[in-house]
Amino acid sequence: xxxxxxxLSRGIxxxxxLMIPVVPFGIIYGVxxxxxxxxxxxxxxxxxxxxxxxxxxxLLQLFSGGASSLVILSSVAAVNSxxxxxxxxxxxxxxxxxxTWKIILSYVMVDQxxxxxxxxxxxxxxxxxxxxxxxxxxxxxxxxxxxxTIFGIVLGSIVPEELGLSFTISLTFxxxxxxxxxxxxxxxxxxxxxxxxxxxxxxxxxxxxxIVAAISALLVATLLTLITLKKN
Amino acid sequence: xxxxxxxxxxxITYLTRFSMIFLLKEDILNNKAKKxxxxxxxxxxxxxxxxxxxxxxxxxxxxxxxxxxxxxxxxIIIGYFSxxxxxxxxxxxxxxxxxxxxxxx
Numbered sequence: 001x002x003x004x005x006x007x008l009s010r011g012i013x014x015x016x017x018l019m020i021p022v023v024p025f026g027i028i029y030g031v032x033x034x035x036x037x038x039x040x041x042x043x044x045x046x047x048x049x050x051x052x053x054x055x056x057x058x059l060l061q062l063f064s065g066g067a068s069s070l071v072i073l074s075s076v077a078a079v080n081s082x083x084x085x086x087x088x089x090x091x092x093x094x095x096x097x098x099x100t101w102k103i104i105l106s107y108v109m110v111d112q113x114x115x116x117x118x119x120x121x122x123x124x125x126x127x128x129x130x131x132x133x134x135x136x137x138x139x140x141x142x143x144x145x146x147x148x149t150i151f152g153i154v155l156g157s158i159v160p161e162e163l164g165l166s167f168t169i170s171l172t173f174x175x176x177x178x179x180x181x182x183x184x185x186x187x188x189x190x191x192x193x194x195x196x197x198x199x200x201x202x203x204x205x206x207x208x209x210x211i212v213a214a215i216s217a218l219l220v221a222t223l224l225t226l227i228t229l230k231k232n
Numbered sequence: 233x234x235x236x237x238x239x240x241x242x243x244i245t246y247l248t249r250f251s252m253i254f255l256l257k258e259d260i261l262n263n264k265a266k267k268x269x270x271x272x273x274x275x276x277x278x279x280x281x282x283x284x285x286x287x288x289x290x291x292x293x294x295x296x297x298x299x300x301x302x303x304x305x306x307x308i309i310i311g312y313f314s315x316x317x318x319x320x321x322x323x324x325x326x327x328x329x330x331x332x333x334x335x336x337x
Contacts, residue, residue, distance in 0.1 A: 021317035028321075038233055045235075049242035058280055059241060069237045076241045079276055080248045085269040087252025088261040095257045106250035167300060167328055168321065170284050171307055173277040175320035178311035186274040194278035201283045202291050210279045217275035218268065225267045 004129045011117065011136025018112040019140065021175070023148045025053050028168045030152015031159055032057065035166065036064045040153045047149040051142065052110065054176065055079040057169055058210065067207035075210045086114040090134075093121040097131055105131060108138025185224045193217035299331035 026047075033043030038060070046056045055076045062072045086109055094102060117134040124130050159165060180186035197213035204212050261269075285304055288294040295301060307324030314320070 024318060024321060042233065042235075042238070046238060046241075049238055050245050052245050054277070055241070055245060059238075061280065061284075063233050069234065069240070072237055073240050073244060077244045077248065078272075080245045082269060082272040083245075083248040084252055085261070085266060085272075087249060088256060088259050088266075091253050091256035092258040094253055099254075102253050103250070106246065106253055109249045109253070164328065164332065166284065167303070168325060170281045170300070170304065171321045171324040173281045174304060174307055174324065175311060175317040177273060177277055178315055178317065178320055180274050181308065181312045186271065189271050189274040190278045193275050194282035197279035198282045198286050198293065201287060209283065210276065213279035214272075214276040217278070218271065221271035221275055222268050225264060225271075229264060229267075 003127070004132050007127060007129045007132040008136040010120065011113075011133035011138075012140045014116040014120065014133070015112055015137035015140050018116065019144045022053075022112065022141065022144050023151075025172055026145050026148025027152040027155060028165070028172055029053055029057055029060075030149045030154075031156035031165055032060055032152075032169060033149075034153055034156025035159075035161070036060050038063070040157075043153050043156075044146070044149055047146055050076070051107065051145065052076075052080055053145065054173065057172070061169060062207055062210070065207050071206050071208050071211070074208075078211055078214050082111075083109065086111075086118075089118060090114065090121070093125075094131060094134075101131060105134050105138065108142055109134070110138065110141050113137040113141050185221075185228075188224065189217045189221045192220045297336070299328055299336060302331060303328035 029047070030043055033046070034040065046059065050056050050059070058075050058079050059072055062075055067075075087106070090109070094105065097105075113134060116137050120133045121130055124133075177186075177190065180190070193213045193216070196216045197209045200209040200212055281304075285300045286293055286295065286298070288298075303324050306327040307320050310316075310323040311320035
């Protein structure tokens with residue numbers, strides 16, 4: 001097998017186990033999109049245009065609360081700001097690629113693809129086709145995300161409202177934090193964010209509570225980081 | 233919702249992915265910046281998790297007879313021990329259904 005194809009399929013294989021939780025997440029997103037009445041086309045369009053599950057759900061939630069475009073936009077930007085970190089970390093492995101490659105790979109650089117490809121890049125620095133790994137992993141995520149969104153859209157049109165599926169938004173985000181439950185500093189940051197958002201929900205105008213809570217919590221995170229770094 | 237909002241959100245999301253890959257030749261973020269960015273999920277997700285759980289439909293804090301708080305606690309316990317995303321969502325949802333359809337009936 002040629003090296004490109006081999007690296008591409010390595011990417012697909014490496015990312016596959018991480019797709020298991022993506023499926024219910026995508027389905028939940030699709031169901032909620034239908035639940036909030038934005039219709040099947042817009043629900044799927046969000047998955048294709050934004051391609052970032054957490055930010056898509058935030059967008060839906062803010063939209064249903066009547067938030068303005070500016071608040072929606074800044075909240076989506078805040079949720080996705082973590083990609084800056086991924087891009088910075090991967091830049092040294094991708095800097096020699098043509099612009100076209102950078103444009104394509106950026107579109108699919110999501111959490112799961114970053115996780116497996118970053119690990120692969122570190123171990124295979126000499127492979128000239130190592131970027132095919134990210135291509136394979138990224139488009140696997142993309143395909144699974146679109147398919148599960150469609151499943152959700154179909155299910156969403158038949159699931160009764162009494163089931164209270166909007167609660168799954170909270171549960172899904174809770175589940176995305178499970179690896180941080182054991183870290184004391186993360187728990188402090190989480191509590192700051194949650195408490196500010198809950199209290200600010202009625203006080204902060206324009207549904208900007210997510211942004212205000214996130215900034216407050218990041219300030220606390222910055223303080224905690226500076227204090228710890230000083231100690232060492 | 234306007235399509236323009238969706239397009240703008242798509243552009244801004246894309247830029248968070250593309251900008252660093254496009255601009256940097258090597259990783260220049262220092263450890264401090266990385267450490268802080270690693271807190272982004274912990275700083276944002278609770279702002280999405282908390283209000284729908286603790287506030288009722290009128291936006292008032294409701295901690296008595298609130299099935300969502302209990303269900304969330306079950307989900308946290310399961311998530312803490314199993315570290316499984318699916319198990320966390322599943323237990324949270326099933327215990328919520330048990331509370332609203334059986335326990336509080």
